[in-house]
Amino acid sequence: MNGMTERTVERLSLYRRLAANLLADKVSHVFSHDIGRALGITAAQVRRDMMVIGFTGSPTRGYDVELLKEAITQAMDAPAAQGVALVGVGNLGRAFLSYFTGRHPKMAVTAAFDADPEKVGRVINGCRCHAISEIPAVVEELGIRTVIVAVPAEHAQAVTDAFVAAGVTGVLNFAPVRLRVSPSVFVEHVDLTMFLEKTGFFARQKENR
Amino acid sequence: MNGMTERTVERLSLYRRLAANLLADKVSHVFSHDIGRALGITAAQVRRDMMVIGFTGSPTRGYDVELLKEAITQAMDAPAAQGVALVGVGNLGRAFLSYFTGRHPKMAVTAAFDADPEKVGRVINGCRCHAISEIPAVVEELGIRTVIVAVPAEHAQAVTDAFVAAGVTGVLNFAPVRLRVSPSVFVEHVDLTMFLEKTGFFARQKENR
DNA sequence: ACTTGTGAAACGTTTCACAGCG
DNA sequence: CGCTGTGAAACGTTTCACAAGT
Numbered sequence: 001m002n003g004m005t006e007r008t009v010e011r012l013s014l015y016r017r018l019a020a021n022l023l024a025d026k027v028s029h030v031f032s033h034d035i036g037r038a039l040g041i042t043a044a045q046v047r048r049d050m051m052v053i054g055f056t057g058s059p060t061r062g063y064d065v066e067l068l069k070e071a072i073t074q075a076m077d078a079p080a081a082q083g084v085a086l087v088g089v090g091n092l093g094r095a096f097l098s099y100f101t102g103r104h105p106k107m108a109v110t111a112a113f114d115a116d117p118e119k120v121g122r123v124i125n126g127c128r129c130h131a132i133s134e135i136p137a138v139v140e141e142l143g144i145r146t147v148i149v150a151v152p153a154e155h156a157q158a159v160t161d162a163f164v165a166a167g168v169t170g171v172l173n174f175a176p177v178r179l180r181v182s183p184s185v186f187v188e189h190v191d192l193t194m195f196l197e198k199t200g201f202f203a204r205q206k207e208n209r
Numbered sequence: 210m211n212g213m214t215e216r217t218v219e220r221l222s223l224y225r226r227l228a229a230n231l232l233a234d235k236v237s238h239v240f241s242h243d244i245g246r247a248l249g250i251t252a253a254q255v256r257r258d259m260m261v262i263g264f265t266g267s268p269t270r271g272y273d274v275e276l277l278k279e280a281i282t283q284a285m286d287a288p289a290a291q292g293v294a295l296v297g298v299g300n301l302g303r304a305f306l307s308y309f310t311g312r313h314p315k316m317a318v319t320a321a322f323d324a325d326p327e328k329v330g331r332v333i334n335g336c337r338c339h340a341i342s343e344i345p346a347v348v349e350e351l352g353i354r355t356v357i358v359a360v361p362a363e364h365a366q367a368v369t370d371a372f373v374a375a376g377v378t379g380v381l382n383f384a385p386v387r388l389r390v391s392p393s394v395f396v397e398h399v400d401l402t403m404f405l406e407k408t409g410f411f412a413r414q415k416e417n418r
Numbered sequence: 419a420c421t422t423g424t425g426a427a428a429c430g431t432t433t434c435a436c437a438g439c440g
Numbered sequence: 441c442g443c444t445g446t447g448a449a450a451c452g453t454t455t456c457a458c459a460a461g462t
Contacts, residue, residue, distance in 0.1 A: 007453070009410050013403040017385060031421070040387050044455055047423065059421035060462050076410050084405070091307055095300035099401065107409050146412045148405070170412020172404055176226060178249050186411035188404055192308065194222040195381055195399055196293070196357070200316050201218050201285050202395035203355045203379020216431070240443070253433055256445065268443035269440055 001075060003052040011049050012072050014039050019069040031062035077106045083144040085168070087113040087159045088151035089129055092174055096148055097125040109148070111138050115155070132159065139166035146170040153177045210284060212261040220258050221281050223248050228278035240271035286315045292353040294377070296322040296368045297360035298338055301383055305357055306334040318357070320347050324364070341368065348375035355379040362386045 018038055022030060032043040032050070050056065050063070055071040057063035084100075086093050086109050093112065100109050112129045114120060120131045130138050138144070147163045149156055149171060156175035163171070164185055171187045173179055179187050227247055231239060241255040259265065259272070264280040266272035295302050295318050302321065309318050321338045323329060329340045339347050347353070356372045358365055358380060365384035372380070373394055380396045382388055388396050 004410075005452080006407065006411075009407050010403055013406040014400070017402065033421090038387060042455065044457095045453090048454080051423065057422060058462080059423095059460085062421075076406060078409070078413055082409050082413070084409070091300050091304035095304060096401070098300055100405070104402070104405075107405060145416065146405075146409050168412075169415040170408045172408040178247065184415050186408065186415050188408045188411075190399070190401075190404055191223070192305070192399075193226065193313070194219055195397055196309070196313075196316060196355075197222045197285060198215065198218050199379045199381040199395065199397045200287070200291050200293070200355050201213075202215075202397075203377075204287055204291070206378040206393050206395050207354065214430080242443090251433065253435095254431090257432080260445065266444060267440075268438085268445090271443075 008049055008052050012076055016069055016072040019065050022065045028065055029061045030065055081106050082146060083110045083142045085111045085144045085147045087147060087149055089114040089119050089124060090150060093150040097127055101125040110142050135162045136166045139168060144168060149173045149175055151175060217258055217261050221285055225278055225281040228274050231274045237274055238270045238272060239274055290315050291355060292319045292351045294320045294353045294356045296356060296358055298323040298328050298333060299359060302359040306336055310334040319351050344371045345375045348377060353377060358382045358384055360384060
């Protein structure tokens with residue numbers, strides 16, 4: 001599937017959630033314009049994205065919400081459920097565990113890891129916490145391909161290396177460090193400090209008219 | 210200052226943190242190439258960004274780290290400290306409180322808000338938790354211009370409206386809803402589900418060569 | 419008349435490539 | 441030389457605008 005750029009994939013995720021919400025409201029069809037309005041995207045952009053995944057609507061009814069959701073799932077998700085690991089069971093890590101538990105059928109956080117012996121062995125939101133040394137065994141056993149890194153900056157590179165060595169190919173990193181990985185691994189950096197500073201900056205721009 | 214696009218501001222934030230780290234390591238000068246390598250950015254991009262803030266280096270020594278940090282602060286920060294509010298003291302909200310406490314001189318989280326009466330009145334990481342009804346008074350009193358929204362999706366729009374009415378011009382939103390605000394307010398949407406799905410998708414792309 | 423699907427234009431961002439300089 | 445600063449080229453992304461369908 002061509003044209004699946006990072007930006008397109010990001011929007012597809014939003015479209016799918018919107019579709020799920022619309023289905024819950026018993027809405028069966030939407031126009032590109034409605035999707036755009038709901039998500040702050042232009043209608044033309046929405047239609048381009050549909051083109052990318054080869055999904056078509058009808059000029060009279062718009063897009064079938066149910067079929068749209070399926071088409072996005074087809075384009076984005078693995079055929080089977082993908083295991084996700086979490087490393088770092090601090091406040092941020094627990095936010096993930098509580099938010100994603102039972103919510104996402106295809107990407108459940110199935111294993112947690114922490115260096116604190118107090119946390120190892122505990123079960124938090126139905127997710128067992130393992131020791132760092134167990135990374136290779138657990139990643140292998142559960143077939144984990146993606147890891148959420150929510151540890152302090154100084155440990156982020158080391159834990160990432162351990163997961164990559166164990167076969168993980170996707171890293172969602174919240175630590176304020178640029179992770180160095182081989183080109184065969186995808187890393188998404190989510191830098192909370194940066195987002196706060198950015199918001200503060202543009203907030204001030206808005207103040208001055 | 211022209212050319213301060215969202216992308217440039219994002220990178221400036223990273224440059225500044227790098228500069229602070231370098232200073233801690235007693236490094237006094239850096240070349241654009243070094244900055245680029247450390248952050249996964251091209252050297253040309255780094256130099257362009259310096260141009261935007263009117264900061265210049267020397268062809269022989271590179272950029273003075275101390276002056277760079279100051280130049281970025283000059284370009285990005287408010288002259289005085291900017292108050293930041295947090296609404297929603299769940300796991301994610303607490304992650305912010307613990308991470309930012311004492312770490313950032315210009316953007317401290319100075320007030321928290323939560324609907325849960327159990328939390329109201331408590332002090333978490335040196336930050337007092339207020340009731341939702343106190344938003345106008347506290348925002349006014351502390352001169353808050355920026356809010357971090359970390360409440361469930363169904364309450365995000367209502368609390369945002371309350372903060373905007375109280376004079377806030379910047380919103381950092383973690384709730385999985387597109388917030389509707391007037392054009393005089395800046396909103397940054399950080400969608401954790403989207404980031405996880407995106408990481409999962411590209412992780413799979415990497416697997417298949 | 420309203421949509422969708424889409425080639426082409428517009429726009430934004432990054433990278434190239436090189437003059438100028440210590 | 442190897443660097444910075446920068447105009448110009450390249451690239452990526454979004455938006456326009458309209459044919460075609462209903």
